[in-house]
Amino acid sequence: MxxxxxxxxxxxxxxxSLEDISDAMNTVLTNLNYPTHTYDTYQYFIGSGLRNLVSKALPASNNSEDQIETCFDCMITEYREICTLKxxxxxxxxxxxxxxxxxxxxxxxxxxxxxxxxxxxxxxxxxxxxxxxxxxxxxxxxxxxxxxxxxxxxxxxxxxxxxxxxxxxxxxxxxxxxxxxxxxxxxxxxxxxxxxxxxxxxxxxxxxxxxxxxx
The missing domain is CATH 3.40.50.1000 (HAD superfamily/HAD-like)
Structure with missing residues (x-):
């Protein structure tokens, strides 16, 4: 064939694109005073779409659908600006x-x-x-x-x-x-x-x- x-x-x-994706999400987490993650951790968050990544990155105690939706919008806003930076x-x-x-x-x-x-x-x-x-x-x-x-x-x-x-x-x-x-x-x-x-x-x-x- x-x-x-x-x-x-x-x-x-x-x-x-690991660093740009990670940096954008960590900016969102930092603005909310949530723990951030390393690049190595984000490596396993990538693959099922950015909404899924947001859900995985948020603390388990702050992972409601409303919170995911809000943070996803913020993450996209951040990422759009830097998606080809690194x-x-x-x-x-x-x-x-x-x-x-x-x-x-x-x-x-x-x-x-x-x-x-x-x-x-x-x-x-x-x-x-x-x-x-x-x-x-x-x-x-x-x-x-x-x-x-x-x-x-x-x-x-x-x-x-x-x-x-x-x-x-x-x-x-x-x-x-x-x-x-x-x-x-x-x-x-x-x-x-x-x-x-x-x-x-x-x-x-x-x-x-x-x-x-x-x-």
Whole structure:
């Protein structure tokens, strides 16, 4: 099977956004006089959307739906201002995208980050590479729901099995399998190789250049 398209996760796969996300949430927590968290802790909060991250970051005693909603709005406000301040592509990603583009491989991003922010980061850090950058518009469509991934395949006029789904988390591997796409885990993100394999990764790569060999 020759793969004709690749859908990438964003955070932990294409870009290291850990510090910007963590800094934004810690600002919200500090303003409320709540305990903050380390970058290492936030690494395990990332992957299921920013609303979920807010819920995990708040103290258990202050975790009502109203509080989550209020803090989520504040976090988005903070994060919107700094979302590309420290966020950078992982080493080798730009070279990978250049090579894939030269081979006419269709490229897209599908993230559980808010749609507005997904599009902003993709456009600012990776201009002209992706035919689509899709983020979270409603909780019902959050990964591992494969709906948006399948919609991308339809827009490309490709069968789902002709598409690689590349990500760094268990959620990404579940999404890939739910969409009947080839699940590729990356070891440089926020989860371990074993977690990725346990979640259905067909392959786990340690360097972006390895993706060329798969294609």
């Amino acid at each position: 020759k793969f004709k398209g690749i859908i990438f996760d964003l955070d932990g796969t294409l870009v290291n 966020t950078k592509p992982y080493e080798g990603i730009i070279e990978l995208l250049d090579t894939l583009a030269s081979k006419n491989i269709k490229l897209a991003v599908f993230s559980n980050k808010a749609d507005e922010l997904t599009k902003k980061i993709a456009a600012e850090i990776f201009p002209d590479y992706f035919e689509a950058a899709v983020g979270l518009s409603t909780e019902e469509l959050k990964k591992p729901n494969p709906f948006e991934a399948i919609e991308i395949s339809k827009n490309w006029n490709l069968k789902t099995e002709e598409i690689l789904f590349v990500g760094d988390s268990d959620i990404d591997m579940q999404t890939a399998n739910n969409a009947n796409m080839f699940a590729v885990g990356v070891s440089w993100g926020y989860r371990t190789e074993q977690e990725l394999k346990n979640s259905g990764a067909k392959l786990v790569i340690n360097n972006p250049s390895e993706l060329i060999e798969i294609v």
